[in-house]
Amino acid sequence: MASIDLADRSLDLGEWAAATPDADAVFTAAVREWLTENLVGDFAALRGRGGPGSEHEFFAQRLEWDRYLARAGWTCLGWPVRHGGRGATLDQRIIFHQEYARADAPARVNHLGEELLGPTLIEFGTEEQKQRFLPGIVDVTELWAQGYSEPGAGSDLAAVSTSARLEDGRWHLDGQKIWTSLAHVAQWAFVLCRTEPGSTRHHGLSFLLVPLDQDGITVRPIQQLTGTSEFNEVFFDDAVTDADLIVGEPGGGWPVAMGLLQFERGVSTLGQQVGFARELEAVTALARRNGALDNPEIATRIARAGIGLRVMRAHAPAVIDAAPGADSVAKLLWANWHRDLGELAMDVVGAASLIGPDATVEGVPNDITDPEHVELDEWQRLYLFTRADTIYGGSNEVQRNIIAERVLGLPREARV
Known part of the structure; x- marks a missing residue:
């Protein structure tokens, strides 16, 4: 060779x-x-x-x-x-x-930088932005967080209210983001905010690149069901970033934000599917070892999970080719599949899945969370984590609305 x-x-x-x-x-x-x-x-x-x-x-x-x-x-x-x-x-x-x-x-x-922001800058960024930020993503010297969701704008991303105004050559940001992955360890965040006062929905939004290490930003980790704190809430109180650190035109951030989500739901999910396959293999091996596979219902659910994985793989080319609505279909497929796998894992483990250690574990080798927390086994972590799969990245309800309205041409849902 x-x-x-x-x-x-x-x-x-x-x-x-x-x-x-x-x-x-x-x-x-x-x-x-x-x-x-x-x-x-x-x-x-x-x-x-x-x-x-x-x-x-x-x-x-x-x-x-x-x-x-x-x-x-x-x-x-x-x-x-x-x-x-x-x-x-x-x-x-x-x-x-x-x-x-x-x-x-x-x-x-470095997933957020390598698979999301990097491709977005290559597609929409200026040459100066590419020269400034891409090398730090390639060599993993700068980590990124995603400033999209807000307390009042989760899956409905167009409802964001975090604002920014341009003064003296800098953008000044005020507002709050939530469910901000890895903000407590990242140096930068890409932030979708409203830069045109009085604008609504998709209009008047801008995509800014914001340094997180500054007095105007407060990051508070959110403890999840798993006991860990991948997510955070981030407060902007007259936080600043340079005027040229806007991707796309002022007020034209929506296409940039949607382009990034296309990358998130496209090629980057290939690795995710490989991980899913390994999780299914492990659940199947466990069922074989402890006899759960002899239960016809468990055996049927494992077989259906295998079929579902093949469906995801078969659908992947449509997402990569950006077929209309394909990314929303893909989100529904993998989110529901992974949630069901978490439930299947619990049923394969049986009654022991409800039992956890009665002590905390100290000295967990990490430097980003409290080292004292309740230790879960891999199946309990999987189950608890996957409860969020149908919510983050666009909830099931929002994805179905997108498919209905933008692909099937059905009447738009009435908005209150």
Whole structure:
């Protein structure tokens, strides 16, 4: 097989694949070999860490792992080479996700930057913004948080009321965001806010890039059902950012915000589906070990989960090609599937799923949450975390409205 210098970021993986026989096989072998040789030593302790409900685990160590991946050329695979990426094909990105999951490598900490903001800046940002922010995402030296939802504007994103006004060459922000993932560890946030007083709905919104380490911003972690605090509420009290740190035109932030969500629900979900497959495999193996698989109802639900996973995979090309409504359908598919998997896991475990330790665990190796918390097992964490799947990222109700109104052409829902 032909060798491939994975650390050479000047190598365009797409062009290399087009000119290399059996490129996918070579790439698969290279990914597998690199993970085998490098997920060792201190990094070996990170295997399987940081998944849903366990975002607090080994955060500092997983951050260092992400930076180690960057130095070896494994971040931002699908970005163009001129922006620091690798120009990887869709098949190569799928291969990487599959091999990464197969190696039980730890959950990444730079998803919001690498999979959401980076592609959005490449699509909508200025050259100055790309030069300023893309390198920090590629090498994982700057982390990002998402400032979308508000107490009165969750799934109805067009109802945001956080405002910004332009004074003396800077935007001044006032308002509150909530469910802000990783804001307590991020240096920056991309914030959707209202910059035209009196505007309503999709009009008058702007997409700003805001530094979080300043006096005008307060970040308060929110304890979740799992006992961890991935989410936060963020308060803006005359917080500021430079005038040129707006993506798109003033008042034209809605298309940028929707473009980012398209990235979130598109290619970036490929890795998510690989993770889902591994979770289903683990639940099935548990059912086989403890005899739950002998229960016809459990066996049927496991079989249906397998079918549902195949449906998601079959639907993925429509999302990637941006077919109308495909991203909303995809959100409904994976959110309901994952929620049901959490319930299935509890039923496979049986009565023991209701029993938790009666003591707290001290010294959990992390640096972003209180080290004293009730320790849950992996299935309890999965179940509790997946209760939110049908809400965050656009609730089921909102996705169904989008499909009904924008794809099927049904009358719009009456708004109060």
